[in-house]
Amino acid sequence: MINQLIANIKKTNAPVVVGLDPMMKFVPEYIQRDAFEQYGETLEGAAEAVWQFNKGIVDAVCDLVPAVKPQVAMYEQFGIPGMTVFKRTVDYCKEKGLVVIGDVKRGDIGSTSEAYAVGHLGRVSVGSRSYSAFDEDFVTVNPYLGSDGVKPFMKVCAREKKGIFVLVKTSNPSSGEFQDRLMDGKPLYELVGEKVAQWGAECMPEDGDYSYVGAVVGATYPEQGRIMRKVMPKSFILVPGYGAQGGKGADLVDFFNEDGLGAIINSSRGIIAAYQQEEYAHFGERGYADAARAAVLHMREDISTALANR
């Protein structure tokens, strides 16, 4: 799937991921109203609104971007109906040729990490048969538990040719509380990055330059991105925090390798809720999907200009 991701990036000329984080406040009133008329103000109604919203966004942007990143928390909060729509979203995006990065930030030990890996990336055995449960192409993984927590994912990635992005330096203001603390003169995130490089070297596709093991480094920390790019040369970096969280194209050039690859920039609310921003307000709520398309085009332009000027 890392090779599919790269092929999609080259085809679209856009190292851009659309974050499908459908908070209800982003979903236009008319979509909520229609869903509630059909299912009532229930978890099913909320999940239906999320689904219709997502479908509109995906239809509007699927020819422009290589990948989407549904944030599972936004679905999980609506319980079983929400998880059902998470799965429907994954399937629909894959039908549209998009690479799907499940932003699940799972991570546990041994057999428990294996269960997450199997459930999200692989196939689970049931008697003599096996099934894919959620079947994303990539997932995000939390490294706090160490190699025991990550290796079961790597095993499934190698078998299924899928991938993970390990949290290294997150985009939030308090990410430094633990991640920036110095150990032997190096911040924790750099030690995690060194481990990612090592895990990455053990988990390469037969026919490609980038590993199945990538990393997450926030757009809000461009200086760290520059360093981590060098520490993890074979790892794709998933970069959240563009747009709404403050990152701009010009800040992000050092997340990329010389080949123009190696990074993929995520924007969530900056795209899916573009119609709520002044710049795209003229689309109106019924034009939310067109606003999203316009925001993707601006973002692609911003990043490619920055890469051309570096």
Add this chain to the structure above:
Amino acid sequence: MINQLIANIKKTNAPVVVGLDPMMKFVPEYIQRDAFEQYGETLEGAAEAVWQFNKGIVDAVCDLVPAVKPQVAMYEQFGIPGMTVFKRTVDYCKEKGLVVIGDVKRGDIGSTSEAYAVGHLGRVSVGSRSYSAFDEDFVTVNPYLGSDGVKPFMKVCAREKKGIFVLVKTSNPSSGEFQDRLMDGKPLYELVGEKVAQWGAECMPEDGDYSYVGAVVGATYPEQGRIMRKVMPKSFILVPGYGAQGGKGADLVDFFNEDGLGAIINSSRGIIAAYQQEEYAHFGERGYADAARAAVLHMREDISTALANR
């Protein structure tokens, strides 16, 4: 819920949590066969087998223990049917008077952590109404993203009188890779523990001595348990790793405060798969629930003897 947990511990005289981690290899053949006859070798069939297995365990031990800890990964791997049985297990355990600790190890930033907190501990808004999605009493939380990731859980805990256990020092062999690294002479887990103490002080019930914010420290690291007990005096410590992972009652006394409270010891496979161990093999697979009951009684005895002799 921390007060309910304490009341349950006093009533049962057992600071014991049964980990409901139903790997299929623990589920007796006859239960799998019955479930597959009804639903086929499908995700629904696997989920039904897990549910029947859990129900047997819960019925057999619910008068002996204060709490259970379902590990969500073991349900999530079976997709929507698995998550449906996770929810059914949570509800059933609560009906039986057990405190339910969802071992979900979630953690993200800002509005995303809020969505997890709302979905697992609180109520999610849908139009003019609100719903509980999974409704555990406690969940486990990963601290790697810092305060941004934890505070949304604390907000929901304060509102709902529920609780969290933050991962501090996990029980797995490679937990030291990052958690033991020294920063200014102190290991990372101790810095996380100091944060837990601070978060805990900000999130106390009106009428109790222990905080809504607890910690996870593995039974396999008793020396660290002794230190962390002092660092986080107001936090309950959830202690995984008893039994199968090597921890014994005598090693665990320093996880408790002088009042005999402050820790709750988890055993998963040591109880739910007791019938597969030599010591309890005479129960046979049809006696798996009775074997679990016998294992709980032994564990309670082991811990209370150790506490009496300290």
